[in-house]
Amino acid sequence: MTPAGHAATCAVAREPGGAFSLEQVELAGPRPDEIVVDVVASGMCHTDLLVRDSRPESLPAVLGHEGAGIVSETGSEVRGLAAGDKVVLSFPSCGSCIRCRTGRSAYCDSIAALKFRCARPDGSVATTDAQGRPVGDHFFGQSSFGTMAVAYARSAVRVPDDVDLRIAGPLACGVQTGAGTVLDVLRVGPGSSVAVFGAGSVGLCGIMAARAAGATTIVAVNRRAPRLRLAAEFGATHLVSPTDVDPVEAVRDATGGRGVDFAFETTGVPEVLTQAVRSLDSLGTCAYVGTGAPGQLAGIPMLEAMTKGLTVRGVLQGDSTPARTIPRLWDLHRRGLLPFDRLITHYRLDEINQAAVDTAAGDVVKPVLLMQ
């Protein structure tokens, strides 16, 4: 028997560069491996806007990939989740490739299609608009810019009852990427030195995590003074504006001339990745998450990287395994060690276009849409 449909209000992206339109839609499902979620809140990140504006083949679609809500229905094969459970919707993965089977689902062989195709692997969607036309969904396995979402059960992480779902969504992407890269990829330790390039939601969570991990020198590099002030609040010990000084020199000055043990690049600007590598001490590691354009190259100083034994590492989603990483990060938050809620500005769902303008302008760090 096919489960009954659900009426929902969703923000539909119809044209590149166009506004989101709030529409009454019908959601079919869940399929056996899916859940239906009453979305409480969903964070907005640059990737939502990038897909709206540069992937016309995916539109029309419901975007949103930092959803948090309450399970209302489970598909027939779903185990470990039940109606009423609080969940954070994280990134999708296939569950059967070699990376998924060995606990490295951030690098699932099918990750790009599962995140960006805006349809299930068989090409179907759950959403139809008021005219009965299909609308793309399953973006990042969830499409959470709406009052209700049909999501893969595999992407959902059950969270403790004390979790405030109005703030929890960003754990699914931005927080997990920033804190996860610092804690699980770089493995920043007590007394170490870290430079974080870019102080947006990802970089600032990286700074919080570096402080929680006991780093004693934390250099924040960002062009905007208000972001540097935030960086200082969250643990940066040195603030560098690259419009005023050479950031590589500034990092060396902050570390007695040696350079940092760890560099974290979050801007996606090729020259900044070069600066991040050049700011390392010998045997240092640079992790980068900033999204470059397809085919974009960045320069690595060959001789310096070789003679200093440097490592440069691209990272997706902080290498996280969401079911393990998200509850762990919530524990840090609960203890006051990861105050990512202070990055959040709330908007109502009907204010989504203002949230998009403010995100693009960098006027807010982490917009979160409230659905009710």
Ligand SMILES: NC(=O)c1ccc[n+]([C@@H]2O[C@H](COP(=O)([O-])OP(=O)(O)OC[C@H]3O[C@@H](n4cnc5c(N)ncnc54)[C@H](O)[C@@H]3O)[C@@H](O)[C@H]2O)c1
């Ligand atoms: N790899 C992943 O899994 C993953 C996950 C989430 C986000 N991302 C990417 O990470 C990046 C950061 O995300 P975010 O939400 O923090 O974005 P953001 O725009 O909020 O932050 C980027 C910051 O970099 C600063 N910046 C830009 N150019 C700079 C320069 N030349 N020097 C110093 N600072 C500069 C900006 O002022 C901004 O504060 C984005 O590219 C995003 O697409 C990647």
Ligand SMILES: [Zn+2]
């Ligand atoms: Zn996989």
Ligand SMILES: [Zn+2]
């Ligand atoms: Zn994201």
